[in-house]
Amino acid sequence: MNETIKTLKNHRSFRSYLDKDVPEELLNEMIESSQAAPSWINGQQVTVIAVKDPARKQKLAELCGNQAHIKEAPVFLIFCADFYRAQLAAEKENVTLEALDDIDALLVGAADVGLAMGNAIAAAESSGLGIVPIGGIRRNPLEVIELLELPKYVLPISGLCVGYGAEDPGQKPRLPKEAVYHQESYNSDLQKTINTYDETYSEYMKKRTNGEKDTTWSEAVTSFYKQTYYPSIAQMVEQQGFTCKNIKKL
Amino acid sequence: MNETIKTLKNHRSFRSYLDKDVPEELLNEMIESSQAAPSWINGQQVTVIAVKDPARKQKLAELCGNQAHIKEAPVFLIFCADFYRAQLAAEKENVTLEALDDIDALLVGAADVGLAMGNAIAAAESSGLGIVPIGGIRRNPLEVIELLELPKYVLPISGLCVGYGAEDPGQKPRLPKEAVYHQESYNSDLQKTINTYDETYSEYMKKRTNGEKDTTWSEAVTSFYKQTYYPSIAQMVEQQGFTCKNIKKL
Known part of the structure; x- marks a missing residue:
């Protein structure tokens, strides 16, 4: 196993950070690594906004659902799906981008964000930094858009706390x-495997909480997904110019 | 710059491969690296299907728009956004997952795919393998879903050719x-920067095509996005159970 694979497999989510700045050079390497990631048609549909100002971090911590680690981390990055630059290109070429009305733009933008953010994470973790992605950036997306002055065709997808981790939180067991992982086609006979994982997960939760919780993975996931968790997502998508016309016509 | 960052920044897209198998051990490291990636609420909304059978690769090459490198690569991985396991959990817990009707499920699934695929790419490239992501897997998505027997709540997002690269294709210049990358808030005054990049990109295209093409980035991107490029995406999304109810109500 080489160093890169060791880094990738060693990922964990830090939610507590030392009072120590992230060197500008490392932040630079994270951004350049992000930019080197592949993107759909080389469209580079990703923007990163770095927030270091304490008052703005505090405000974002609140908007994300009072997540104290956002304020604690010296740097909070916001990864956005971004077709604003494509729109500028369209104005230059004097054409209309019909593709932005298609739901595929959302799949492309979000997948590109994942690829870019994954690279930033690997760059950070390989340099001794600790991180945690913050999907809660979509909890109050209209306020986030206003605060960060995101133009049309830009959607906040995930935040990323970056700093020097204070305590090793350990790794959650995976499925x-x-x-x-399937060979040649999907094997949908998975209930037994999920039951096994539920046991592993429950044991892990017991250890981590000193016996207080024994939640299974099935319980954790369904308790989150049984309701619409962030009510403004559709409004965010439409306000930012992604009309999803083809979905509406179905 | 450490080895991991070097690997990330050295990414390039190989579309031609040596006639040499990918060792099972390396493929394993790729999958385990994928699994180690963070995911939204630890839901692990990603599935990878490995296709090695030549006839199936041939069929997929056709469905992706006659991309010969899919057949040539010894392994073709398909990365799917996957809430099928969440649905199995819901059946076990006897609840209904309202969140799957929300457009956010698509953002989450696609971003998770990007994170997982990014890790697989870094693992591959750090081991001397060459790759190219294939968004064309969404060109004929209904046929792909049938061929790979994807159950409800599973969407093919990107393919990934994996093998030993035959010729170094070089790196495309980035924006x-x-x-x-912005500080504290979005700086939307970008037209000049895009003009500069258009020149860089055009020069690069000229060199790469021995003077035959001098396309700018703005031309390339707008010529692709000026029309709906894959007409069945909305149908795929709805067929697989993502109703996007909240978008339809707007």
């Missing part, structure tokens, strides 16, 4: 490989 | 950093 057994056979649940997520 | 200037100031176009994609």
Whole structure:
């Protein structure tokens, strides 16, 4: 196993940070690594905004659902799906971009964000930094858009706290490989595998909480997904110019 | 710059491969690296299907728009956004997952795919393998879903050719950093930066095509996005169970 694979497999989510700045050079390497990631048609549909100002971090911490680690981390990055630059290109070429009305723009933008953010994470973790992605950036997305002055065709997808981790939080066990990796076609006979994972997960939760919680993965996931968790997502998407016309016509 | 960052910044897209198998051990490291990536609420909304059978690769090459490198690569991985396991959990817990009707499920699934695929790419490239992501897997998505027997709540997002690269294709220049990286808030004054990049990109295209093409980035991107490029995406999304109810109500 080489160093890169060791880094990738060693990922963990830090939610507590030392009072120590992230060197500008490392932040630079994270951004350049992000930019080197592949993107759909080389469209580079990703923008990163770095927030270091304490008052702005505090405000973002609140908007993300009072997540104190956002304020504690010396740097909070916001990864956005971005077709604003494509729109500028369209104005230059004097054409209209019909593709932005298609739901595929959302899949492309979000996947590109994942690729870019994954690279930033690997660059950070390989340099001794600790991180945690913050999907809660979509909890109050209209306020986030206003605060960060995001133009049309830009959507906040995930935040990323970056700093020097204070305590090693350990790794959560993952689904057994056979649940997520198939040969030639999908094997949908997965209930047993999920039951096994539920036991592993419950044991892990017991250890981590000194016996207080024994939640299974199935319980954790369904308790989150049983309701619409962030009510403004559709409004955010439409306000930012992604009309999803083809979905509406179905 | 450490080895991991070197690997990330050295990414390039190989579309031609040596006639040499990918060792099972390396493929394993790629999948385990994927699994180690962070995911939204630890839901692990990603599935990878490995296709090695030549006839199936041939069929997929056709469905992706006659991309010969899919057949040539010894392994073709398909990365899917996957809430099928969440649905199995819901059946176990006897609840209904309202969140799957929300457009956010698509953002989450696609971003998770990007994170997982990014890790697989870094693992591959750090081990001397060459790759190219294939968004064309969404060109004929209904046929891909049938061929790979994807159940409800599973969407193919990107393919990934994996093998030993035959010729170094070089790196495409990226947008200037100031176009994609902002401090504290979005700086939307980007037209000049895009003009500069258009020149760089055009020069690169001229060199790469021995003077035959001098396309700018603005021309390339707008010529692709000026029409709906894959007409069945909305149908795929709805067929697989993502109703996007909240978008339809707007």
